[in-house]
C-alpha cells in the first residue's frame with residue numbers, strides 16, 4: 484500500500500480591534516449596536532464615496548508581521564478583489580494582491596518536544612463583509628435573508644502559511660500559537676467562536692517521497708480548533724481513500740459539517756484570475772518608512788516564545804509548565820506579579836516561584852474551570868496566592884489545608900490568613916500539645932513500638948499517620964516524626 488504524506492496550508496483571517504473601520508471613520512464595534520447603525524457612504528458602497536486608509540490598522544499589521552518574522556514592505560498597495568455576493572456591498576473587496584504589507588516570515592512550533600518551522604508566505608490587509616442572517620417567514624414558510632452592514636469594512640488581516648504543515652496536530656498548534664501572538668500584541672480579540680478569528684485550510688496528499696504537490700482541496704466553515712483538527716483528519720482520510728481506490732482528487736472548496744463530522748463539496752475552486760484583481764484607484768500606494776517600522780519593533784511587547792524561554796531560565800520551570808503559564812499573557816502577568824509579591828512582601832526564596840507555578844497550573848486552574856472564571860478575573864489575587872504559599876512554606880498549614888484555603892478564597896475573596904483562622908486550619912505548632920498526643924498514640928500502639936524496636940523503621944511512619952489522624956491533619960508530619968523517633972529511642 485502506498486503511504487501518503489499530508490500537505491497542509493492555512494489561511495487565517497483575524498479582525499483588528501481598531502476603533503474605526505478600515506477605510507472610513509465608522510465605529511468598528513459592529514456587535515454592540517443595532518443593525519445598520521454603524522454605516523456611512525463608504526462602507527455602504529455608495530458610488531462616489533472615497534475611502535481613507537486607517538493608520539492604526541497598518542500599525543497593527545506591521546506588529547503582526549514583525550512578530551511573525553516577516554519583512555515589512557517599504558512599498559505596498561491595495562487592490563480590488565471582484566466578486567458578487569449579497570454581503571459584499573461594493574461588489575469588490577479592497578484587499579492586497581501582489582504587494583502585501585508583510586512577506587516571508589515563519590513561526591516555530593514545539594510539538595512533543597521537537598521544534599518545527601512553518602513558513603509564512605504573506606500577511607496582507609483587507610476588509611470584512613456585511614453579515615447575512617437567514618430566516619423563515621412563519622406565515623408563508625418562505626425563506627428570506629437580512630443584511631447587517633455594521634461589519635462591512637471592519638479591518639481584517641489575512642495570514643497565509645506556506646504548505647509546510649504535515650498533520651492536523653501541527654495545524655492546531657499553529658493556530659493556537661497565532662491566536663496567542665495576536666492577543667499578546669493586543670491587536671485582535673482572536674475569538675474563533677465570535678468570528679473574529681477564522682481559518683480556511685488547503686489540504687492535499689502526495690505519495691511519500693514525491694516532490695510534486697497533489698491536488699488541493701480548500702476546507703471552510705470550521706468554527707473551533709477542534710473542528711479544524713477533525714476536518715483535516717477527515718479530509719486526509721477521504722483523499723487517501725479516493726487515491727487508493729484509483730480515483731482522482733477534484734480541486735474544489737468543501738465545507739465542514741460539524742454535527743456530521745464530514746466535509747461536503749461546495750463549489751469548484753476559483754483561481755486568482757477569476758477575481759479580476761486590479762489596483763484600487765481610490766487609495767494611494769502605501770509607503771512605509773523604515774523609521775516607523777523600527778519604532779514599532781522597539782515597542783513590541785515580549786512575545787510568547789521569548790516569555791516561555793525566559794520563564795524556564797528565570798524560574799527554573801519545565802518547558803511544559805512555562806508554556807502553560809505563557810499561553811495567556813494575562814496568566815503570565817498574574818504569575819509574575821505573585822512571584823514578586825512573594826519575594827518582596829513575604830520574603831520567600833527563589834523556590835516559591837515553582838510553588839506558585841504549580842498552584843497556578845493545578846489547583847487554581849481546577850477552580851477556574853469548575854466555576855468558569857478566568858484565574859485573573861477570580862477573587863484570588865496574586866497577593867492571596869503569595870500569602871498562601873507563604874503560609875505553607877512557613878508550616879502554618881500543610882498542603883491539604885492549603886487546597887481547602889484556596890477553594891475558600893476563590894469563593895469569598897477573604898485573605899488566606901483570615902480563612903485559616905476562620906476554619907481553624909492552623910497546624911498545631913505548640914510542641915507540648917503535640918508531645919501529649921504522641922505519648923497517647925505510642926501507648927495505644929504497643930505492637931508498632933515493638934516492631935520499631937526490632938528494627939522495622941517503617942513502624943515510625945505508621946505512628947506518624949496515627950498522630951496525623953488524631954490531629955485531623957493539622958500537625959506537621961516531619962515535626963511529628965522527629966518527636967516520635969525521640970520518644971522511641973528513649974524507650
Ligand SMILES: [Zn+2]
Nearest residue numbers: 507509523526
Ligand atoms: Zn463607514
